[in-house]
Amino acid sequence: MDIKREDIKHLAELSEFSLSDAEIDSLQGDLQGIIGYISQLDELDTDNVEPTYQVFEMENVWREDEILPQEADREALLALTKETKDNQIKVPKVL
């Protein structure tokens, strides 16, 4: 299929990238090539084939409902962020 600039812009939006025009141009070429390559799957006949999402051999893996001490506490976690206020993460105004 043909990848247009608008498609790149839309994908950039879904990906939360703010791209320069130069980046959009080069990505348009790159994605055109990659999508062209992966589209060869069309040839493959997959009628009546169930999809595989995981190659792990087990099911029903879950844990007990018990509170356990964690490897890192609030202080350790909040220390990782740029800015905090009143034990909360401070971010630029939303909306």
Added chain:
Amino acid sequence: MKYTPTIGIECHVQLCTKTKLFSEVDNDARGKEPNSCVSPVDYAMPGMLPRLNGEAIKFAIRAGRAMNCEINAYSRFDRKHYFYPDSPKGYQISQFYHPIIGAGYVELPSSTKVRIEHAHLEGDAGKLTHFDTYSLVDLNRVDTPLIEIVSMPDIHSSKDVHDYCKELWRLMCYAGVTYGDLYNGNMRFDVNVSVAPEGSSESGTRAEVKNLNSFRSAERAAEYEIKRQTKLLEKGEKVVQETRGWNDATGVTTGQRSKEEAKDYRYMPEPDIPPIHLSSEFIDEESAKLPLMPADYRKLFDGVIKSDILEVLLDYPQLMNSLRELSTREDGFLGDGSLAPVVTGLAPSSSVVTSGSPSKASSLVLLISNLFASVLLAEEKSAEYLNDLPTAAELNELAEMNIKKELSSTATKEVFLRLFDPQMKGRGAKQIAKELGLIQENDLGALEKIVDAVLAKPETQKAQADFKAGEEKVIGFLVGQVMKESKGKANPSAVQDILRKKLA
């Protein structure tokens, strides 16, 4: 032209598991410090993987069965992608392709049936607080287990919106899967409303009012939307498909100009969590843990408790349970246990009423339920009354005294209220009645003495004469005098009998 509304509701229920859906931290963040219930997993640090809480699976089974839903043997999780600071992973772990709870239905008190399309498990989002130049992020609520219950568009009035939301709340509380604390957002409703000309085959364009956190606001929002959309159609205008917000203060919904509409969530099977494959044994084992549901109690007390009163009492599972206990007591003077077969489901509920005159147990239950109803309807903090109920034994004792006429109806209520009083708790109805000197004097000998004393008083002579002369109403004055003499402990009807004899 008349228009009929068509309404479907999505309800998010926060589950009251001890720990979160994907990490072993405290799941009850009510009144806790911001970000104090957050694990590295909830914080979405690189390399962190979900650790599924098995209890949430069991809760989902119970919740599903409470709504008469199929439980799907095969289910798995999916990722729903969107960027927002309240979503640390950049996706919500939900169940899009294979939900755990299948189709079922909820029956409203009006016996209207609302079908459930499906319900699925997912993680909640964090909380944002907005200030003029910045916003603050609290992740305490991140990945609190939720079940999202999706109804079919089977609702056609704002009243049924209220009743459906309330019934869901009851079902989830009875099933014991949520604290049901609406104030803290334990349950949140999204209402999808559309209106169409009466009898028209296709339904109209729908608008969704999101994040309603009370039955009342859900009802009012629906009411408002029905009016708004009807007006538009009458004016020949179109309803826009959109998400709208509800302002409880102004009672108005407004369109939310957000990317919402354009959102593409790019659902993808969750590769970090193996699929869930439940055996029928496992499902049955969990289903068996469900207690009696509101519908069962409606059957059980049908013809015993007036339905409007029952609907008030049904909000309190604990109370319904002690009423049931009460109705099945073997001991005690009213314990003919005539309701027992119904409770254990061995006989049809009709047996309660058809067993000739209402059974003693029935009248006992009726008396107690009336007492509760009067309290609940009057008292503001009714719920608090029910945090710590009197025992069935205490209630039984109280009823005994009332029916033996040892307590007047006012005294009965007085003692009933004291049964909740922390100072008097556990002393029992009789003891409390004694301490308050509320026990009625029924000893005729004793009463006669008091009556004679009163009749001997000069100030009653005229009244006695008038009565003998045929003035009926003065009997009341005389009874009053005797009651006064007895400091209110005399049984008034008994007093009147004696007076009539003596003045005959």
Added chain:
Amino acid sequence: MKIANKKVTAERLVKDALAKAKHFEDYHIFTFIDEEGALERAREIDKRIAAGEKVGRLAGVPYALKDNFLSPRGETTASAHILEGFTAPVTATAVKRLEDEGAIMIGRTNLDAFAHGSSTENSYFGPTLNSHDRERVAGGSSGGSAVAVALDIVEFATGTDTGGSIRQPASFNGIYGLKPTYGTVSRYGVVAMASSTDCIGFFTKTPDDMDLLMSVAAGRDPKDMTTLPDYYNEDDSQTDLSSTSLTRSRLYGARSLRTASEPSGTRSRKDCLRIGIIKEFDNESVHPEIRRALKEKCELLKKKGHEIVELEMPALKYGLAAYYILVPAEVASNLSRHDGVRYGFRSEKAVDMDSMYGETRSEGFMPENKRRIMIGNFVLSSGFYDAYFLKAAKARTLIVEEYAKAFEKCDFILTPVSPNPAFKLGEKVNDPVAMYLEDVMSVSLNLAGVPGLAIPAGETPEGISLGLQLVGPRRSDKALLEFAKELE
């Protein structure tokens, strides 16, 4: 490998490693070196040895850690700008298990940012040079780790393999690299690339070293729901297959080492194995030197009495396309958490929410990261999901089944790791598809979850390392290493 003892102290081992690391600085192997910490821990171990206390199986062994493993020792950057300043308050399970046995991390190694690449050229810190030819790429994504072992700086190094990121750099540098069965080593605390194919493994100079490391690192971890019970250290690898029915059929081929029927004559079962050669991977698109190496190994195997069987595995042809749909989808998803809110880099241009996301992610990710994220969002976006993601997931089923069938015909498969030996720096970095094609022989193992071991296979006349990979059925990892000794 050299374990510290009373004569050879841990401090000595670590000092040598640090000295070599310094000597090869210009290869850009390390993103961080923990000189102080490493020496301190070495002296600790020496004290305990001197005191006659019990020390671990890896006491004082210096190792290099791929920089996408979380540990409080130095920043975990995944060679990406967006993780700048991120020092993890937690420790990856694999790291913990190694260090509990006394292994000493001397530094973190360079990789293609977020492991996206086959050359280590996509690193924010610049490319790592090949150990045999400084003009050429180290391979990737675990380039730094491979070169650190190949240049004998450390005894072993950790790696992650999502589509060949351990096996390919191992073969580009002439050492052993194991991608275990999916779920053998916990992924907890390792920066995720693609959850359903990511495997944690190692680089070593001998199969025995690899075996020791696996016996330390393998086993179930409550922090990773997709870890298998510790089959590696149990004699009967059939244990704990309780879970599902599909499980067994997919586990071992009918003729795995353990179930192989005794061949006639006096030879023990191990002497006679059937080794599969994949027809589709033996044609002119493969570099002649690699084909020569493959033939030589086959001759050697025949001499040792093994049987060579030719396999037709037509579905593998579609492995690469399926891989470059499924993996980018998981990549886009897993990298969504890098948003500048909670850790790492946040752009100075972040004035509101949109710019915080947009600018942070645009400045923070490398071009190849962006390509893969956008491809992932493409194959998942409405209208394309069925044609791409779902289609690829079905193709994956065919690949899984094809391996299961193959292992009914043979015990192990011997194939090239990549169609070409180490290529020149800059040769392919601007041509994504050409770069992807280098993965054509390695990715299908990850899609099927089967183990693969890169083994050295000599050199080209110009002295460029050559490697091949041994592929086994699920959970045959230990047997794979055992067999590899025959090819040393």
